[in-house]
Amino acid sequence: MSTTTAGATRREQILKEAARLFAERGFHGVGVDEIGAAVGISGPGLYRHFAGKDAMLAELLVGISEQLLTGGKRRVAEGEGTPTELLDSLIEGHIDFALDDRPLITLHDRELDRLRDSDRKLVRQLQRQYVELWVEVVRKVYPSLSEADARASVHSVFGLLNSTPHLSRPGALPGRTAMAGLLHRMARGAFAAAAG
Amino acid sequence: MSTTTAGATRREQILKEAARLFAERGFHGVGVDEIGAAVGISGPGLYRHFAGKDAMLAELLVGISEQLLTGGKRRVAEGEGTPTELLDSLIEGHIDFALDDRPLITLHDRELDRLRDSDRKLVRQLQRQYVELWVEVVRKVYPSLSEADARASVHSVFGLLNSTPHLSRPGALPGRTAMAGLLHRMARGAFAAAAG
DNA sequence: GAAATGGGTTAACGCTCATTAACCGAGCGG
DNA sequence: CCGCTCGGTTAATGAGCGTTAACCCATTTC
Numbered sequence: 001m002s003t004t005t006a007g008a009t010r011r012e013q014i015l016k017e018a019a020r021l022f023a024e025r026g027f028h029g030v031g032v033d034e035i036g037a038a039v040g041i042s043g044p045g046l047y048r049h050f051a052g053k054d055a056m057l058a059e060l061l062v063g064i065s066e067q068l069l070t071g072g073k074r075r076v077a078e079g080e081g082t083p084t085e086l087l088d089s090l091i092e093g094h095i096d097f098a099l100d101d102r103p104l105i106t107l108h109d110r111e112l113d114r115l116r117d118s119d120r121k122l123v124r125q126l127q128r129q130y131v132e133l134w135v136e137v138v139r140k141v142y143p144s145l146s147e148a149d150a151r152a153s154v155h156s157v158f159g160l161l162n163s164t165p166h167l168s169r170p171g172a173l174p175g176r177t178a179m180a181g182l183l184h185r186m187a188r189g190a191f192a193a194a195a196g
Numbered sequence: 197m198s199t200t201t202a203g204a205t206r207r208e209q210i211l212k213e214a215a216r217l218f219a220e221r222g223f224h225g226v227g228v229d230e231i232g233a234a235v236g237i238s239g240p241g242l243y244r245h246f247a248g249k250d251a252m253l254a255e256l257l258v259g260i261s262e263q264l265l266t267g268g269k270r271r272v273a274e275g276e277g278t279p280t281e282l283l284d285s286l287i288e289g290h291i292d293f294a295l296d297d298r299p300l301i302t303l304h305d306r307e308l309d310r311l312r313d314s315d316r317k318l319v320r321q322l323q324r325q326y327v328e329l330w331v332e333v334v335r336k337v338y339p340s341l342s343e344a345d346a347r348a349s350v351h352s353v354f355g356l357l358n359s360t361p362h363l364s365r366p367g368a369l370p371g372r373t374a375m376a377g378l379l380h381r382m383a384r385g386a387f388a389a390a391a392g
Numbered sequence: 393g394a395a396a397t398g399g400g401t402t403a404a405c406g407c408t409c410a411t412t413a414a415c416c417g418a419g420c421g422g
Numbered sequence: 423c424c425g426c427t428c429g430g431t432t433a434a435t436g437a438g439c440g441t442t443a444a445c446c447c448a449t450t451t452c
Binding site: 031032033043044047052053 | 438439440441442
Binding site: 407416 | 446
């Protein structure tokens with residue numbers, strides 16, 4: 001075993017590289033040999049760590065959905081402040097995720113349909129819970145919003161926040177903190193405008 | 197040749213179904229037999245109309261990129277009103293596209309990397325021109341925005357506007373006109389907030 | 393120190409799937 | 423009526439790729 005060193009156990013290393021490759025070229029677009037090569041082993045060696053290619057994608061998507069949901073729940077539970085502050089906290093958490101785990105965010109809404117039925121159902125359920133979490137908070141901040149409008153606006157803001165990973169060129173963009181601030185302002189502005 | 201008739205020539209029919217299938221299950225996830233079956237012919241019959249599967253995707257992506265760009269250019273050229281009205285016009289056009297051609301919008305930013313180099317370069321160039329079109333207008337409306345911020349905000353608003361197709365469930369959402377209005381308000385609010 | 397186990401290797405299998413070959417009937421121009 | 427082209431068909435081909443088989447070495451465990 002060893003590898004109690006830092007953290008990067010072989011499994012995690014594989015997942016990280018698989019996420020990057022899947023995000024870059026799509027699940028079907030990357031072969032197991034490539035994933036293996038990315039971590040220094042080759043081809044079927046991966047099967048000592050995962051049941052198959054599908055299992056890697058499933059673990060990635062379930063993992064990210066759980067992280068988002070539990071992070072959101074934690075923020076709601078800890079939330080001492082006003083609904084507005086709570087919404088800001090949710091936005092901030094999501095932005096951190098989108099900026100720091102770009103490949104995962106990309107996979108999140110791109111490759112869901114490649115999962116086995118049971119896994120897909122699980123991921124969708126987690127995603128739905130996460131959306132509902134936001135919807136409740138948004139409706140507290142903007143009571144004038146109907147539930148349908150609130151839900152639609154939450155989805156749209158996700159689209160806004162998740163748009164960053166698509167920008168391949170790292171040059172022409174603001175730095176990480178500037179970008180985070182910009183996205184945050186835009187998200188709040190979008191919600192406010194949705195409420196009219 | 198004929199087919200000066202109405203519109204739905206076999207080629208267009210194939211493109212439409214291919215777009216739907218590609219959007220649903222990804223380029224690599226759908227086989228030529230399925231595409232053929234969707235238009236009532238089967239398998240290799242498609243090769244009477246297209247050089248190959250790649251050619252269909254290329255034509256779809258180039259087509260949509262051109263449509264967006266020329267539509268935007270037309271609006272800018274015709275634009276008699278204030279910059280604000282022009283921006284509204286751009287937003288409206290993009291929303292119409294996102295709501296009426298969902299599969300194409302989805303493909304637009306999902307399957308770009310499956311193209312041959314030359315096609316991909318072309319599509320990217322068209323997309324870039326479209327973004328720059330927006331950036332110029334946005335900066336006229338909000339002169340306080342730096343170019344980098346303006347560009348980032350345009351990308352983010354595209355993410356917002358393009359988020360609708362991802363919502364598979366057609367039930368829980370507002371109707372088409374209500375959705376268009378909501379998206380429009382949110383886009384404007386996001387830009388305004390970006391400018392601070 | 394023998395045996396088990398964890399983590400690799402390369403070779404082989406088998407399936408899927410895009411593409412091509414070979415063939416064919418229907419219109420239609422001359 | 424002949425022959426060409428248009429738009430199909432099914433069968434064959436061939437590559438790519440996920441997965442499994444068979445084998446191997448290092449390290450730990452009893």
